[in-house]
Amino acid sequence: MLDLLLKNARIVDGTGGPWFHGNIGIQEGKIVYVGPESPPARRSIDVQEKVVAPGFIDIHSHSDFVYFSDPANTPKLLQGVTTEVNGNCGLSAAPVSEKYLDELRRYTGFVQAGQSCSWHWRSFGDYLSELEKLPLALNVAACVGQGSVRIAVMGFADRTPTPEELARMQELVAESMDCGAFGVSTGLIYPPGVYCSTEELIEVCRPAAARGGIYFTHMRNESNRQLAALQEALRIGREAGMPVQIAHHKVGGKPNWGQSRETLALIEKARAEGQDVTLDQYPYTAGSTTLSAVLPPWAQAGGVQALLERLRDEGTRLKIKDAIAHESNWENLVLFSGGWDGVLITSAPKTPEYEGKTVLEAAELAGKAPDDLALDIVLANEGSAACCVFMMHEDDVKNIMRHPAVMVGSDGIPAPPGAKAHPRMAGTFPRILGHYVREEKVLTLEEAVRxxxxxxxxxxxxFQKGLIQPGGDADLVVFDPETVGDCATYQEPTAAPTGIEYVFVGGTLVLDHGRPTGAHPGRVLRHRR
Structure with missing residues (x-):
C-alpha cells in the first residue's frame, strides 16, 4: 500500500515535455508510481487538476545563516523550493581561521539577517554538521567560497599569495570538497576575490576539479567589461578542468543593454566546442548586494575595519567619491545604475530611517550630498548595509531567460526582521510561473519547470531529484497555474506568493494549502564524486 497518492494531477514532469494527466504514488520518500491508475494508499489528496511538478531547486542562494533562526527557510518554502545551494559569490560560512574569524564574521554581516551566530564551526565539514543538527524543512547543499578560503589564509590582503599561502588555500578547498562541497564559488567584484589574478583562481580551483566540483562564478564584471569577464570564467573552467556555472547572468548599465545577444553567443560557441557551461538568472531588472560594493575595490582592501578607517578620513573620502563619480575600470554599480537614484537602500540596521529609499531620496531627507550619505551609511552600519541596484533592461532579462542552458536561481539575500530586501528572496519562482509564463508567455510552463x-x-x-519518475525522490510542488504568482515588491519584499498549494520533501508534507506544517524532513546534501 502506498503512503500517499496524489490524484487528478496535471503532471509537468521536469523533462520539458508536454504535461499529462495522471496520479502519483509515493512510498518511503520515493515516487513509486506515475500513471492513470489509483493504487491503494493510506492517504489520498485530490489536487483537482492543479499542476504537480518536481520541487524547485534554487541553484544560487545566500541562506547560509538563515537556518539558525528559521530552519524551515520559510520564504523559500512558500515558493515551492525543496532544495537550495548556498555558499555562492565567493562567500561561504566556512572554512574559518581563528586569526581572521572576526573579519569573516563582519564581512558576512549583510547575509546574516541581523542574527548572531555561534560560529562553533571552523571547517566546512563542521559547518555542514551544525546544519544537520537543525530541523530543516528543505534540502540544503553548499559550495565553498573562494573568498572565504582566501580570508581564512590571508585576510583581505591585496597582493599575490605566497606559494605557502596558495598551497594552504588548495588544502582548504580539497578538505571542503571531501566534506561535501559541490564546488568552488567566486565573487570577483568583491574583496578579496577582486584582488585575485586569473592564474590564482585556476590554481585554487584545481583540487575541486579533481573531485568533480563545479566552478560557480559571479564574474569580474557584468556591465561594460562583461565579455572579457565571461572569457575569463570560461578560461578558468578549461584550465582547471571543471564545469562552469555563470551566476545570475545579466547585462548591467544602459550603454550595455542588448549585449545579452553577444554573451549568449559566446556561451553557444563554448558549448559547441565541448565546454560544459551553464547559467542561472533571477527574473528582475534590479540586482542586490552590500552597499559597500558601490565603493572602488581599493577602498575595501584590508577588510571592514580598514574600510571604515578610510571613510573617516576626509582626504580618502574625496578620492572614493571621485572614483564613484568618474571611473568605469571596475564594476561601478552607481554609474551603471544611472546614478544614486538607481540605488535603493534595503537594509541598514543602524540607520533604519533610510531603508526603502533611494540614496538620492535619503540624501534629500538628510540634507546631504548623495555620495556623502552613502559613505555615512556604510560607516554607521560597519559595512553591513545592503542595497538594490536598478541596472538591467527587461529585454535582456527575457532574452537570457529563453536560452535553454539558463536555469533559475534566486540569489536571495535574507534581510533582518523589519528591514527591506530584494523581492527575489520571496518571489523568484512564482514570478517566473505567473509573470513570465502565464502573462508574458516568454516561456512555456513545461520549459519553465525544467x-x-x-x-x-x-x-x-x-539524479534522484528534478524529475517525476518512479524511483525518484518525492520532492514535489503542487500549484495552480491560473493563480500562481509573486506578491513581493521592493517596498513589500517579504509578501508571500499566491497559488502554491502543497510542497512535499521526501514525501513529507511541508506546506499544506500554503501554510508550513512544521515538518522537518530536509537533509544536508553532500557532494560525492
Missing part, C-alpha cells in the same frame, strides 16, 4: 527542476538537478549531479 529550468527550475531537472536542469539544476542534472547540473548538481542530483
Amino acid at each position: 529550468k527550475m527542476t531537472a536542469l539544476p538537478a542534472r547540473r548538481l549531479g542530483l
Whole structure:
C-alpha cells in the first residue's frame, strides 16, 4: 500500500515535455508510481487538476545563516523550493581561521539577517554538521567560497599569495570538497576575490576539479567589461578542468543593454566546442548586494575595519567619491545604475530611517550630498548595509531567460526582521510561473519547470531529484497555474506568493494549502564524486 497518492494531477514532469494527466504514488520518500491508475494508499489528496511538478531547486542562494533562526527557510518554502545551494559569490560560512574569524564574521554581516551566530564551526565539514543538527524543512547543499578560503589564509590582503599561502588555500578547498562541497564559488567584484589574478583562481580551483566540483562564478564584471569577464570564467573552467556555472547572468548599465545577444553567443560557441557551461538568472531588472560594493575595490582592501578607517578620513573620502563619480575600470554599480537614484537602500540596521529609499531620496531627507550619505551609511552600519541596484533592461532579462542552458536561481539575500530586501528572496519562482509564463508567455510552463527542476538537478549531479519518475525522490510542488504568482515588491519584499498549494520533501508534507506544517524532513546534501 502506498503512503500517499496524489490524484487528478496535471503532471509537468521536469523533462520539458508536454504535461499529462495522471496520479502519483509515493512510498518511503520515493515516487513509486506515475500513471492513470489509483493504487491503494493510506492517504489520498485530490489536487483537482492543479499542476504537480518536481520541487524547485534554487541553484544560487545566500541562506547560509538563515537556518539558525528559521530552519524551515520559510520564504523559500512558500515558493515551492525543496532544495537550495548556498555558499555562492565567493562567500561561504566556512572554512574559518581563528586569526581572521572576526573579519569573516563582519564581512558576512549583510547575509546574516541581523542574527548572531555561534560560529562553533571552523571547517566546512563542521559547518555542514551544525546544519544537520537543525530541523530543516528543505534540502540544503553548499559550495565553498573562494573568498572565504582566501580570508581564512590571508585576510583581505591585496597582493599575490605566497606559494605557502596558495598551497594552504588548495588544502582548504580539497578538505571542503571531501566534506561535501559541490564546488568552488567566486565573487570577483568583491574583496578579496577582486584582488585575485586569473592564474590564482585556476590554481585554487584545481583540487575541486579533481573531485568533480563545479566552478560557480559571479564574474569580474557584468556591465561594460562583461565579455572579457565571461572569457575569463570560461578560461578558468578549461584550465582547471571543471564545469562552469555563470551566476545570475545579466547585462548591467544602459550603454550595455542588448549585449545579452553577444554573451549568449559566446556561451553557444563554448558549448559547441565541448565546454560544459551553464547559467542561472533571477527574473528582475534590479540586482542586490552590500552597499559597500558601490565603493572602488581599493577602498575595501584590508577588510571592514580598514574600510571604515578610510571613510573617516576626509582626504580618502574625496578620492572614493571621485572614483564613484568618474571611473568605469571596475564594476561601478552607481554609474551603471544611472546614478544614486538607481540605488535603493534595503537594509541598514543602524540607520533604519533610510531603508526603502533611494540614496538620492535619503540624501534629500538628510540634507546631504548623495555620495556623502552613502559613505555615512556604510560607516554607521560597519559595512553591513545592503542595497538594490536598478541596472538591467527587461529585454535582456527575457532574452537570457529563453536560452535553454539558463536555469533559475534566486540569489536571495535574507534581510533582518523589519528591514527591506530584494523581492527575489520571496518571489523568484512564482514570478517566473505567473509573470513570465502565464502573462508574458516568454516561456512555456513545461520549459519553465525544467529550468527550475531537472536542469539544476542534472547540473548538481542530483539524479534522484528534478524529475517525476518512479524511483525518484518525492520532492514535489503542487500549484495552480491560473493563480500562481509573486506578491513581493521592493517596498513589500517579504509578501508571500499566491497559488502554491502543497510542497512535499521526501514525501513529507511541508506546506499544506500554503501554510508550513512544521515538518522537518530536509537533509544536508553532500557532494560525492
